[in-house]
Amino acid sequence: MKSISSQFRIPEIAGADASPAAKIQCVYHGWQYGEQCEMCELERERAERSMFAKCESMGLAPRYHCIRFDDYRTELPGQAKAVEAARKFIAGDYHVLVLRGSDRSEGYGTGKTMLSAIILYERLIESGSAGIYSTADRLIAELKDSIEAKSGETQRIKDRYIKVGLLVIDELLADPMSGWAGKQISDIIAERIDYGRQTIIASNRDAKKIAGALHPRTMDRLQACSVGVVFDWPSERGAA
Ligand SMILES: [Zn+2]
Numbered sequence: 001m002k003s004i005s006s007q008f009r010i011p012e013i014a015g016a017d018a019s020p021a022a023k024i025q026c027v028y029h030g031w032q033y034g035e036q037c038e039m040c041e042l043e044r045e046r047a048e049r050s051m052f053a054k055c056e057s058m059g060l061a062p063r064y065h066c067i068r069f070d071d072y073r074t075e076l077p078g079q080a081k082a083v084e085a086a087r088k089f090i091a092g093d094y095h096v097l098v099l100r101g102s103d104r105s106e107g108y109g110t111g112k113t114m115l116s117a118i119i120l121y122e123r124l125i126e127s128g129s130a131g132i133y134s135t136a137d138r139l140i141a142e143l144k145d146s147i148e149a150k151s152g153e154t155q156r157i158k159d160r161y162i163k164v165g166l167l168v169i170d171e172l173l174a175d176p177m178s179g180w181a182g183k184q185i186s187d188i189i190a191e192r193i194d195y196g197r198q199t200i201i202a203s204n205r206d207a208k209k210i211a212g213a214l215h216p217r218t219m220d221r222l223q224a225c226s227v228g229v230v231f232d233w234p235s236e237r238g239a240a
Pocket of ligand 1: 026027028029030037038039040041
């Protein structure tokens with residue numbers, strides 16, 4: 001992982017006429033006794049903690065916090081294509097980015113979650129707006145729980161997923177999905193497109209299986225405004 005410090009670097013200038021004990025002059029905090037400005041160091045640490053906390057609150061697991069394109073391997077042509085599509089998605093070329101497996105190979109451990117996390121973080125740095133990362137199962141379980149608890153919160157939960165700036169729905173069809181679950185996910189994706197919100201859908205399944213699980217109305221919209229990337233190279237999970 002690339003050090004986060006490069007993102008928050010604050011210039012420090014060595015001075016020729018420093019007072020006897022001071023070694024460096026910080027452009028923000030004046031003469032400092034030591035190798036680096038302690039105030040800048042504190043500010044950098046605070047910024048770093050805040051970015052990690054934001055990644056946590058977006059729903060990302062710690063291994064996916066604050067990762068950038070530099071952390072993503074692009075040795076294979078498919079990986080380079082995936083990055084190209086991701087950059088175009090960030091630039092706003094598509095409403096929906098579909099990261100999927102193929103009928104030849106289901107794309108386990110090929111970096112779909114990692115690429116999704118990179119896009120969430122890029123968006124966070126660029127615009128300061130946090131998105132939501134969820135697996136399809138987690139999202140469905142949240143809706144189901146609220147219905148069973150008769151909490152009256154179901155629509156509010158759905159609206160949160162519909163209106164957030166960037167939503168990642170990972171591991172779609174990791175388990176077989178009921179018709180009801182497929183409809184909930186389809187509604188959320190379709191409404192997000194109507195609201196002009198961007199969505200990433202990641203699944204190890206192929207295009208046919210994904211199409212079979214989603215509502216035809218949603219598939220129509222998807223065809224008009226999405227780009228699909230096939231992740232069919234061998235798993236890199238566990239690789240350095
Ligand atoms: Zn300083």
